[in-house]
Amino acid sequence: MNKDIEKKLIITIDGPSGAGKSTIARMLSKALGYVYIDTGAMYRGIAYAFMNRRQEAEIDEFLEHLSIRFNFTDGTRVFLEDRDISDEIRTPEVTSLASSLSQKSPVRQYLTKIQREIGRDGGVVLEGRDTGSIVFPDADIKFYLDADPEERARRRHLEFKSKGIDTGLTEVKKDMSQRDRNDSERSIAPLIIPEGAVYIDTTGIDIQGVIGVLLKHVREKG
Numbered sequence: 001m002n003k004d005i006e007k008k009l010i011i012t013i014d015g016p017s018g019a020g021k022s023t024i025a026r027m028l029s030k031a032l033g034y035v036y037i038d039t040g041a042m043y044r045g046i047a048y049a050f051m052n053r054r055q056e057a058e059i060d061e062f063l064e065h066l067s068i069r070f071n072f073t074d075g076t077r078v079f080l081e082d083r084d085i086s087d088e089i090r091t092p093e094v095t096s097l098a099s100s101l102s103q104k105s106p107v108r109q110y111l112t113k114i115q116r117e118i119g120r121d122g123g124v125v126l127e128g129r130d131t132g133s134i135v136f137p138d139a140d141i142k143f144y145l146d147a148d149p150e151e152r153a154r155r156r157h158l159e160f161k162s163k164g165i166d167t168g169l170t171e172v173k174k175d176m177s178q179r180d181r182n183d184s185e186r187s188i189a190p191l192i193i194p195e196g197a198v199y200i201d202t203t204g205i206d207i208q209g210v211i212g213v214l215l216k217h218v219r220e221k222g
């Protein structure tokens with residue numbers, strides 16, 4: 001635990017994809033000795049499981065029989081029937097299905113409940129689309145990270161490349177703007193700037209610079 005911060009805070013980081021949330025949330029949680037909860041990975045886990053389901057089923061029934069587990073000791077790892085699927089959930093197909101399944105109320109209820117249970121005692125950094133608006137509207141500190149869409153697409157493209165996923169920049173851009181629309185225009189838990197959130201535009205700012213700004217806010221609260 002960071003000596004400067006005495007309280008076990010609940011910190012949320014929301015924003016669109018490619019704004020740098022995951023890297024920053026991971027680094028911030030490390031700096032504070034907090035647990036990092038990547039809620040996007042949880043939505044991706046459900047999407048992966050649904051994509052590979054053995055029987056046709058409505059989403060409610062599917063969730064009832066779903067054997068999925070999350071481990072937060074070193075980032076967010078996802079296990080389906082005890083198999084670690086944390087790497088397999090990063091493909092473009094899972095990305096796209098996660099975006100559409102995350103519009104379904106039973107899926108949101110299922111994951112929001114787990115996220116609240118893990119985070120309620122504090123000492124957590126939650127990262128996603130609705131962590132400061134729906135999951136923990138009373139969080140101690142809320143951040144909203146944003147960046148120029150061109151830069152976000154470039155970052156996502158580089159990330160895919162580093163994982164050997166061969167998707168062109170134009171396609172990444174197209175998928176991203178579709179996903180931005182899905183995430184922001186859906187009727188339940190849309191991506192919004194949560195009330196009271198600190199808004200940070202990360203365009204052209206290096207990661208250390210962003211972490212510095214976040215830590216300053218955290219120290220003021222902790």
Ligand code: DC
Nearest residue numbers: 039040041043098099102128129130
């Ligand atoms: O952050 P990500 O790209 O891994 O998230 C995958 C999808 O999950 C994204 O399209 C939207 C959805 N999601 C969500 O609806 N709510 C969250 N708190 C986190 C992610």
